[in-house]
Amino acid sequence: MAAAYLDKLNDQQRAAVVFGLDGPALPPPLLVIAGAGSGKTSMLAHRVAHLLVKGADPRRILLMTFSRRAASELTERVARITRQAMGTPVAAEALTWTGTFHAVGARILREHALSIGLHPDFSIHDREDSADLMNLSRHGLGLSKTESRFPTKGTCLAIYSRAVNSEEPLAVVLRAHFPWCAGWEAQLKQLFGAYVTAKQAQNVLDYDDLLLAWAQVMADPGFAAHLGAAWDHVLIDEYQDTNRLQARILLALKPDGRGLTVVGDDAQSIYAFRAADVRNILDFPASFAPRADVVTLERNYRSTQPILAAANAVIAGAAERYTKDLWSDRASAAKPRLVTVATEALQARYMVDRILEDREAGMRLKDQAVLFRTSSHAVQIEVELTRRNVPYVKFGGLKFLDSAHVKDLLSILRLARNPRDRVAGFRVLQLIPGIGPRAAGRILDALDLAADPRAAWEQITPPPKASADWPGFAAAMTTDAPWPAALGLARAWYDPHLDRLHEDAESRRADLLQLEQIAAGHPSAEAFLTELTLDPPDATSDQAGAPLKDEDYLILSTIHSAKGQEWRSVHILNAVDGCIPSDLGTGTTRDLEEERRLLYVAMTRAKDHLTLGLPLRFYVSQQTRNGDRHVYAMRTRFIPGSILDRFETLNWSPAVQADAVRPAPAPIDVAARMRSMWR
Ligand code: ATP
Numbered sequence: 136m137a138a139a140y141l142d143k144l145n146d147q148q149r150a151a152v153v154f155g156l157d158g159p160a161l162p163p164p165l166l167v168i169a170g171a172g173s174g175k176t177s178m179l180a181h182r183v184a185h186l187l188v189k190g191a192d193p194r195r196i197l198l199m200t201f202s203r204r205a206a207s208e209l210t211e212r213v214a215r216i217t218r219q220a221m222g223t224p225v226a227a228e229a230l231t232w233t234g235t236f237h238a239v240g241a242r243i244l245r246e247h248a249l250s251i252g253l254h255p256d257f258s259i260h261d262r263e264d265s266a267d268l269m270n271l272s273r274h275g276l277g278l279s280k281t282e283s284r285f286p287t288k289g290t291c292l293a294i295y296s297r298a299v300n301s302e303e304p305l306a307v308v309l310r311a312h313f314p315w316c317a318g319w320e321a322q323l324k325q326l327f328g329a330y331v332t333a334k335q336a337q338n339v340l341d342y343d344d345l346l347l348a349w350a351q352v353m354a355d356p357g358f359a360a361h362l363g364a365a366w367d368h369v370l371i372d373e374y375q376d377t378n379r380l381q382a383r384i385l386l387a388l389k390p391d392g393r394g395l396t397v398v399g400d401d402a403q404s405i406y407a408f409r410a411a412d413v414r415n416i417l418d419f420p421a422s423f424a425p426r427a428d429v430v431t432l433e434r435n436y437r438s439t440q441p442i443l444a445a446a447n448a449v450i451a452g453a454a455e456r457y458t459k460d461l462w463s464d465r466a467s468a469a470k471p472r473l474v475t476v477a478t479e480a481l482q483a484r485y486m487v488d489r490i491l492e493d494r495e496a497g498m499r500l501k502d503q504a505v506l507f508r509t510s511s512h513a514v515q516i517e518v519e520l521t522r523r524n525v526p527y528v529k530f531g532g533l534k535f536l537d538s539a540h541v542k543d544l545l546s547i548l549r550l551a552r553n554p555r556d557r558v559a560g561f562r563v564l565q566l567i568p569g570i571g572p573r574a575a576g577r578i579l580d581a582l583d584l585a586a587d588p589r590a591a592w593e594q595i596t597p598p599p600k601a602s603a604d605w606p607g608f609a610a611a612m613t614t615d616a617p618w619p620a621a622l623g624l625a626r627a628w629y630d631p632h633l634d635r636l637h638e639d640a641e642s643r644r645a646d647l648l649q650l651e652q653i654a655a656g657h658p659s660a661e662a663f664l665t666e667l668t669l670d671p672p673d674a675t676s677d678q679a680g681a682p683l684k685d686e687d688y689l690i691l692s693t694i695h696s697a698k699g700q701e702w703r704s705v706h707i708l709n710a711v712d713g714c715i716p717s718d719l720g721t722g723t724t725r726d727l728e729e730e731r732r733l734l735y736v737a738m739t740r741a742k743d744h745l746t747l748g749l750p751l752r753f754y755v756s757q758q759t760r761n762g763d764r765h766v767y768a769m770r771t772r773f774i775p776g777s778i779l780d781r782f783e784t785l786n787w788s789p790a791v792q793a794d795a796v797r798p799a800p801a802p803i804d805v806a807a808r809m810r811s812m813w814r
């Protein structure tokens with residue numbers, strides 16, 4: 136076979152692309168495991184394209200990866216290759232089963248809801264909703280009042296989530312990852328029981344349930360066989376970051392492994408805190424008899440040789456690693472830069488200076504990225520970018536969806552679909568003047584008892600102060616307007632409240648109009664709510680939240696969200712101990728190893744230029760244990776003196792700049808100081 140699209144691949148990639156596809160039978164299981172930038176995702180796109188060129192039915196291919204963005208990039212790539220190969224492209228939309236495990240799970244659970252004991256109108260709670268429901272359950276048991284040192288709702292949810300996704304007993308999870316909560320085991324068990332009961336009574340599923348319920352129905356051999364027969368080929372990228380539930384789902388879908396292709400890099404496993412288990416990828420070959428074939432790739436096409444050499448040196452310190460070092464023939468004289476600055480504000484100054492210089496020199500902003508550990512570390516850089524009018528989009532941080540007004544409107548929609556959703560109910564009812572938490576609780580109880588809760592809205596007697604607003608609200612809750620007109624009605628009801636609730640009502644109004652436009656592209660309220668909850672749009676620097684479609688903009692991203700991506704120039708914030716590695720973990724070797732891999736993932740995103748910032752004074756904001764504080768930082772331990780020669784090291788301060796401007800005074804965080812008075 137002399138297909139031109141295979142010519143560009145190296146021998147190993149080509150072998151993986153065509154593996155097992157010469158005959159009519161489904162191919163045996165295949166694992167492709169190799170380091171960063173070695174063309175794993177490219178290989179996967181080519182394999183799918185190759186299947187299509189050979190006449191496979193696109194609807195019988197299931198393609199899963201870790202984010203919707205990654206999934207749509209993959210399908211577009213497949214479409215490009217097929218267009219080139221066949222003249223007529225197989226439209227990316229023809230691949231109807233692509234997305235994240237969670238999104239595919241949600242779709243399957245909804246499609247099969249009636250036969251597996253779920254209500255097809257279930258709502259999906261995002262993490263914030265889930266934490267709120269956890270809180271309600273906690274109050275219900277009196278756990279927060281009597282026990283003031285009881286773990287916060289967020290910690291409770293993290294413990295619950297970890298136990299569910301790792302399939303480990305609560306005691307084990309507590310001991311290994313939340314030792315400071317171990318004394319609360321009995322209460323937590325009781326709380327989680329109440330939380331699950333509440334979810335079921337309210338007809339909601341949380342993120343974890345999308346996997347848990349899916350895995351549980353897969354334990355039924357009849358169901359598993361039925362679902363497994365729906366797809367000939369199941370292909371998965373970034374397999375190192377799947378958890379036990381996901382592995383179980385996969386093995387139940389394809390027990391003999393035929394048609395299964397998984398791809399990943401154990402050195403990039405960075406989701407252990409969400410119970411991802413690197414053993415999934417390492418144990419994959421032995422899960423089948425005969426063992427699955429393994430292909431490894433050795434050449435890195437992404438990064439210049441000096442960048443790769445530095446990244447290799449960082450990961451070489453890892454205790455355990457399966458994938459081998461890669462080589463690159465992209466010569467360059469430029470080593471990665473390690474820049475020491477006095478403060479985070481100066482780090483931001485330095486980086487924005489370089490970014491703008493590079494833009495002057497012709498590198499688009501879109502080819503550059505700033506990566507950081509958690510969203511809160513980006514504050515200084517966001518301030519600097521805003522001050523200097525540089526547009527940016529932020530991935531993995533605060534989402535469009537997290538803003539109060541967007542959440543309000545979506546909750547109105549959710550409550551109208553599912554009146555038993557108490558988290559949405561509490562939020563929406565309290566928008567009505569005259570209704571507080573107590574009255575909201577009473578109204579929701581009444582709905583709960585009603586045989587037909589949707590019909591009950593009109594019979595409810597609201598508190599006297601709310602009686603004028605009630606009929607309009609009840610009408611919005613009971614409308615049978617078709618989609619997406621229903622959203623328009625919800626917005627019309629909410630609109631006057633905006634002026635009462637927010638000073639910047641106008642820009643929020645613009646957001647909601649934008650939301651309505653997004654909604655119009657979805658076939659149903661369920662599809663819209665599911666997609667938005669599972670994969671919300673990213674935050675932009677534009678106040679009105681309008682999408683920055685054709686403009687040039689800089690990418691700001693958490694390292695976790697940058698997985699699989701690449702930019703010509705990458706800036707990494709805070710390469711200091713206390714940030715990478717974070718001092719939030721339990722400090723076990725296992726946690727530390729994950730932090731090392733995080734730095735490796737960040738560094739290997741760069742193609743041509745890599746800069747690491749090392750602020751000597753570093754602000755740690757912590758909600759748990761130690762409180763907010765400044766620390767005097769040191770270079771991350773993952774870049775020890777012995778490998779410093781792989782970097783170009785420099786000290787920077789604005790004073791040594793030719794066009795020096797007076798440095799801004801060190802920022803004072805009054806809010807944090809005021810909070811810390813009460814700690
Ligand atoms: P990661 O581990 O970060 O997910 P990856 O192994 O999936 O990386 P890709 O993203 O597929 O790697 O590829 C990295 C870069 O190398 C991309 O720009 C891709 O286009 C390029 N590339 C991949 N294979 C080849 C090849 N055979 N020839 C030239 N360029 C290639």
Ligand code: MG
Nearest residue numbers: 175176177699
């Ligand atoms: Mg990849």
